[in-house]
Every structure is written in C-alpha cells, then in structure tokens.
Amino acid sequence: MLINVPETVVPDALRGIAAAHPELNVDVATRVVVRREAPVEGKVGLVSGGGSGHEPLHAGFVGRGMLDAACPGEVFTSPVPDQMTRAAAAVDSGAGVLFIIKNYTGDVLNFEMAAELAEDEGVQVATVVVNDDVAVTDSLYTAGRRGTGGTLFVEKLAGAAAEEGAPLDRVAMIARQVNERCRSFGVALSACTTPAKGSPTFDLPPGELELGIGIHGEPGRERRAMMTSHEIADVAVEALVEDLRPDGPVLALVNGMGATPLLELYGFNAEVHRALGERGVPVVRTLVGNYVTSLDMAGCSVTICEADEDLLRLWDAPVRTPALRWGC
Amino acid sequence: MLINVPETVVPDALRGIAAAHPELNVDVATRVVVRREAPVEGKVGLVSGGGSGHEPLHAGFVGRGMLDAACPGEVFTSPVPDQMTRAAAAVDSGAGVLFIIKNYTGDVLNFEMAAELAEDEGVQVATVVVNDDVAVTDSLYTAGRRGTGGTLFVEKLAGAAAEEGAPLDRVAMIARQVNERCRSFGVALSACTTPAKGSPTFDLPPGELELGIGIHGEPGRERRAMMTSHEIADVAVEALVEDLRPDGPVLALVNGMGATPLLELYGFNAEVHRALGERGVPVVRTLVGNYVTSLDMAGCSVTICEADEDLLRLWDAPVRTPALRWGC
Amino acid sequence: MNAFEPALDGEYVRRWLAAATAAIERESDHLTELDSPIGDADHGANMRRGFTAASAAVGKEPPQTPGATLALVGRQLIGSVGGASGPLYGTLLRRAGKALGDGPTVTPGELCTALRAGVDGVAQLGRSERGDKTMLDALYPAVEALGSALDSGAGLVAALAAARTAAEEGAVATVPMQARKGRASYLGERSIGHQDPGATSAALLIAALGEAAGEGAA
C-alpha cells in the first residue's frame, strides 16, 4: 500500500486534498472538508459523509452545484457526530442544511445524533437516507438497502437545486425523489485490502466473482464462476430494470470499484447500454469512471436514475468539484 | 477481468466510449476517435495515440482545448500507421497536424510511417516525441527516455495553444518546450495483468516494490523492500528535481497507475508537496488521479512541468474532454 | 454485601475501563478478523480507537462518581469511534451512567438495573432485538444472568462471573444465526456460520466488569 502507517491514512489524504484543491477548506484535525465560499448567502447547505475508502465520494464532490461539506470517517467507518455538527455550522447561511446519508447502521446513527446536536445549536436540518442497492432485497430482515452509486445522483441533483436557490423542503424533496428513482447493483472481481487489516477482506479465488456486493469490501449475495462482461451487464441491468421498472429515460453511472481499468469499464459500458437498449430503456446521460469506490477492489457497479426533464436540467447544470466538473 | 474475450477488448472499449461520449466521433472499425467538430476551421489538428491500457490517455483527452484525435492500438502495442493517417486526414483543416508521440520504438516507427503517408496525401505534419521519464538515464545505450506522464502536459498545453489559433510551427515549438520542461518518475507496488496474457507481467512479491517503472507493465530499474509514502515521494521528487533543476514554479501530476486507491494517492500527494517544498520548488497547480495508467497496476508516478506565465495561462485555458474538463 | 466484595465507586469503573481497554487491545485483530467475512473488517480498530480515547479522557480528568465516569466513557466512544458500534456502545454506557445517578458508590443491584437500561437503549437506538445476531445477543443474557444471580443471593463477584459466562455463551450462540441487523444482514443466509464481532466485544466488556471486581477484592 502507498501509505505511511494505517493510523494516519485519513489525515494524510486530507492534507493531500488540501494541497491539490485550494478551492476547498480542509480542516485536517476535525476532518471536515468545506467549500471555500461557504456559507453561501441564502443557499441551503448540503452535507454528506461516510467512511473513507470510497473516494472521490464524498470530498471529491464538494464545490459549486454539489456538496457544501463532506465528513470523512476512518476507512469504511462512518464519521462521528461532531464532524457533521461542525460541518452544518460551517455551511448554514440560515437557509438550513440537508444531510445526505447512505443507509448503513453506523452512518444513520451518527448522522441522527449529529442532526439532534445541530438543531440544538439552531441549525435547521433535513435528512435523506440513500438506499439504492437492489442486491439487498428483504428489507424486513435486513438493515435495509444500502446506499451506493445513487448517492452521486442525489448529491448532484439536490446540489443543483440548492444552487438554484430552492428552499430546504424542496431540496430535501428532490433528494428523496432522486433516491426513489435510483437503483444500483455491484459486482466484485476481487476483494479489497483495508490499511488496518492489510490483507483482502474476503477470499475470492481467481475465476470467481461476487454478485450483489456493497462498497465496504463485504462479500456479495452470491458467488459465481467468472462471467463475461456481456453476462455481468445482463445480470446487473435485469436486476435494476425489474426493480425500478422505469418508463422514461435514465441517467446511467457505470462505476469502477477502484482497480478495474478504464479500458475494461468502457467495454462494460457498451454492454450496459446494449442490455438497457434490449429492455427498451433509453439512456440520456452516461458517466463512466471510478466515482464510488471500494479501495482497490476490482469490479463495477451500475446505477440508473430515472430522469424527467426537470432532473435532466439539474444534471446538466454547472458543477465544479474535484471529481465532477462541467459548465464552469 | 471484466471483459468478453481478450481479442475484442479494444473495440469493446471504443463502443463504450462512443456510448458515453456523443461529443466524440468513434470509428470502431478503423480505431480512430475524433472530436465531433473536427476539422476546426483554421486550427492546427493534434493527433496522438499509442497502445491501449493507459486510459484515459489518449481518447479521454480528445475534445476542445486538447486533442483532435486519438489512435488506440492493441493493449500496450502502438497503433498502426493507417490509423494516424486517417486521423490526420480527419482533423486537418489545412493548418496542418501535430503528431504527439511517446518515445517507444513502436510508437516512433509507426508514427513516422504515418507522417510520410500523410504528407504524401498533402497534409502538413509536425511531430513531437515525448521523453520525460528520468528513470531511463543512459540514452546512448537505450532506446532513450520513455514518454509517460509528461504526455498529458504536452497534449493540454499544445492543445490550448492550437485552440487559440497558433500556427503549426508554434504549436510544435510549444509542445517541444513543454516536453523539455517535464520530468516523470514511476513506482509499481504490483505488476499489471494484460488481457492477452491473463497473469501478471512480472513477479512482485508483496512487501517489495519496483522503482523507475514505465507504463507498460515492464519492471523498473530497481527492486526494493516496501517503502513508506514519505520515502517514495523523496526518491521520486529527488530524481525529478535533480534532473530538471527547475528555477520557477511547477505544475504537478500525481498520477495513479490504475489500482491505487484515490485515498492513498491523495496521501501521497501530501508527501510530494512536502518533498517539493523542502527542495524549494513551488507548485502552482496539482492534478491528482488516474490519468496515465497501466491497466490494473498498483503504484504511482509523479510528473513536474516547469511553467512560466505563458504555460500557466495555457494550462488554465478551457478544456472539455472526457477526462479533463474545466472552464467550459 | 460481603466484606470481600469491592465498593462500586469511581475507582471501580476506572479499573473496569483499564481491563476493558487491555482486553480490546489484546483482541483487536481477532475482532477485525471476525468482522471480515460478514462485515467490513474494522471492528477491532474501531473499538481500540474508542477505548484509547476514553482511557485518555478519564485518565486526564477522572470524574468523581461511577455514573459520571461511565457516561464520560460513553461520550468518548460516540465522539471517536464512528461506525455502528460507536453510537451503540456509547449509548449503552451513557444510559447506564445516567441511570447510576450521582452517588459516590452504587449497589450491585443498581449496577444491574443501570446496565439493563443501557442495553435497552442499544435496542431502541439500533431498532434491534435478541436474535438479530448483534451485540444484544451477548448483552441481554449477561444482564439477565447478573440479575438472577443477585436475586438468588449471589455476591457481586460470583454474579459478574455468571454474567461473563452468559455473555460468552451468547456470543458463541450468534454463530448459527442469520443476521437481521447491521452489515452482516446484507449477506442473508451467507451470514450463518460466523460469530458476530459486536457480540464478541460485548463479552469482553462484560468480562472486564468481573476482572475489575476480582482485582478489587484481592
């Protein structure tokens, strides 16, 4: 691993983010990354966060048209409430703050505590819990669906709405709507290695893959013999379309888990487009790359987000963050 | 690997690029990726290319303010002359074409043949050979220094000059000047696996690393016991600064080879900034990410490019490509 | 109360914290190992970070009462752990600490009642119950065993030993369970056959209660 010691991986990365992105205020000690202009007068503040190891999510999405602040936890460990309370205070201009939370027990609990504390300090807080992963089906007997690739769509689209000046209840409404219209499915071709553990989080012999993985190096729902890119796209897209049943065009995220070469990911994108086309689903925008990762895991996930004209306009709106930038 | 069969990896990826980027004209059969607006009236055309497996280089850098066309070869194999001749014809508006060639025997030979053929067809061609890799020292007894991360700076800065309307000789002059001011050094923490071979290109036991690698999965100049991010930055930066001896500010590219998590790469960036600072080299712009890769190799490279005000202005000029975008 | 039993004062809670911190330190890799096949391989690191922070805070400015000490440990866990276990263990200890009240010492019965309040707090915050394959599967048996032992007249040390046995058995009993809460639940049936890391760390914390009492008695 390209590190100093496992204990300083997160603060080391934060120092590196600060060095590369002078447009962000990075507080290495308290682990809060804030857009330089925050609080933006009259604008709802967007705060997200979660365990580290998913970069560029979330710090890479801080900036105009997306997040106002990100709170990175230890690797694969949700941040502590203090971080989100600080972030909320830093970005609130009086218009209130939206917490964007991926649905994991730890994230939900820590953000809930932070919301209570922030409201005690007079910040109006709304929350949205992202749970787009169709691999987790039985919500009565699980912690519920995980939040994965859909988070990017929630952050971008709600971020654009906030940038346009929408009030808190509307920004929160859009965030929830986007979440409802997002579905994701992930596949691992290798496990990942956390700095603390130093060895792969699970054993996956070459020639096998895991279907229905999350983004924390956990194994999936099912292990199978290696499949082609064509077959993987069919399994993923079938799961998404069957669950979402979109009747309009979608935005697509063809996401690498970290170690899958872009060359392969683009090839996979061709198969995803084919599979969606065969099921009558038109794709209006496509993002291909490593956006919601799992350290050095090889594999991919597909997210689709049903988008009406309003959402499409919000997608195309200018964004200026380290990892997503267009229009400015 | 996330592929169908090794034989179709490159055309599969090209289909995926076409699906994701409607602003590019992708000819899958002849393997040429062209900016939709080409030829741009009065503008010098920039053509680059090389073996696949280094994505987003080069196809990811096609668009306004950078390349007009890219010619991807098979994995780690330079393209054939036909591709570059076709690309030259597609992008030449009469103002001539610059071939940007990484210094590998195969690339140089194939581009040279293509330049001859293109000139036979009436296209004025200038060439620049990028050779920025300081790990290869003894140029009398080698094929010369390799072209690696510096290619990004040559493509961006010469691309911006061409977009401003500079004539061919000036664009070529800037490209050569940028190459002279660029130095790179790479480190591998793992080998990579080519689709054709299906197993790592060399044996690197965990706990060891290779210093002075190129971008084709070849081993480096020296094998060492694992080092910290701090130590690696010192070795890389020392090699660059000693060779370039910059006396002004630099642009920095802290580049991942493909499988190194962004979390680690940002931590490494902090160390690179420290190491440059300790040697009195100010950094004015920093790019951190996977830009010039080696499939799924874990590791990193550092490139610095000495930049006067002119080059800094060209760097900040708008660019709109799949992998590098700002200002528009 | 038997003369050989230690006083349940601030000093006792500090001894417990020292024993718990040492146990977590010792078992950290094992806890992370358990968190690999059905979680995200961080439980040992999480617990270690939390107990290191708590020990430092308590060492710096030790609160006077057992209740305040336990509550401070809880706040430190919430403030330094993150993940699911941070808020859950933090709530366990904060609730228990609050329930102990302001007195300089408490009775074994009061300790038991306070622990029960803490465990209920975990269930409430985690929206979880026994059988979900979580820390509750060690914690509930432990407080129940502690309660029955005290009810049937056992001394503190013996009652805590019973609690420890129940917690350890409870942790082992998570092996055949299918997880319904936390990350392990994402695995569905594949979560069966693995011991829950949180139940395992809970058993360490319960065992430390006995260690702190035993040492006090020696």
Next chain:
Amino acid sequence: MNAFEPALDGEYVRRWLAAATAAIERESDHLTELDSPIGDADHGANMRRGFTAASAAVGKEPPQTPGATLALVGRQLIGSVGGASGPLYGTLLRRAGKALGDGPTVTPGELCTALRAGVDGVAQLGRSERGDKTMLDALYPAVEALGSALDSGAGLVAALAAARTAAEEGAVATVPMQARKGRASYLGERSIGHQDPGATSAALLIAALGEAAGEGAA
C-alpha cells in the same frame, strides 16, 4: 541448381508463409512469455495478429511473383501489427520483396541478397546493430550463414538449414547481452539473462524458409 531443389516462385513464398504462420501460432504463448520479463508481454499476440492478417490477404488474392508476395506480407504486417515488430518485420519483408524484382522465380543467390537488403532495412529503420539484443542478432547470422553456404557450393536446402542453425544460435546468444534497443533497454543490466523475443521469432521465420523448401523437395 540441384534437380531436387524446389523452384523459388510465388508458391514457395506461400509455403513459407504457411509454415511461418503455423510456427508463430504454435510459439505465440512462448514469445509473449519471453516478452514478459524484459518487455510488455505482447510479442506473441503481435506476431500472430500480423501473420493471420498476411495469410488471409495472400490467400484471398495471391500475387504472381515471389517478390510481390513477400512485399504484400510486409505491408500486411505494417498494417496490422503495430508495436516495434510490425514496422520492423514489415520493412524486412517489403525490402526483401522489392529486391527480388518482378521475375516469376528467383535464384537462391537472389533470395540471399534480398534477405540481406531486408535485414539492412531493419537496422536502418531501427537505428540498431548487431549486439543490441534484438531480432538483428538472429537475422544477421542467418543471412551470413546462408551466403557462405551458397558461396561454398551448398544446395538451397542445406544452405537454409545452415541459416536456421545460425538464427537459432543467434537467438540463444542474446541471453547474456544487455539490451541497447527496444523496451528491454529500459531495464539496463536487468535485461541480461533473458532471451530476446524478437530474435526468437526471427529464428522461427528463418526456419520456415527451410521447411518451405524441404516440403517442396519431398
């Protein structure tokens, strides 16, 4: 010219192409293997792609003369291989083909002269020479052995056998060399101890010249 020796016509060059293609096919993995420690693990795949394309093109519209056939193979290699070996082998065969002229058959001496012209073309294009640890270290010994054998009155089959032996020895002789051209040169001293993949494929192409002659004689 011995009555048992085959005519060096278009048919002979096609037999050579078939034998060369089969040998490349068979040795493809081995060539890639050799290209791994000191190159980029693609030489087998490159050669295979080129000879498959050349065989298809020649099979589709076989040129009349040996010279035109060889030149077509060269153009196909340039158009389909890429890498260093594509232009280099392409130039070898185009130059040799041109040097053979327009006649329907050529003499062994003319074949030898043409090959020498092709090999010189490689050296010129590659700015390389003997001892650089490249294909030239198999090609130069082969044409020299061919020339001396013919000069000393050997028949074609025997002379090609001598060329083959020289090429194979030349390939093996690259093992102790330090590379000065191509990717292997980046490794400096670490390139020592490995056989050059291009010299190895060159020996296959030379051996196929003999196979094509031997089969013709049978």
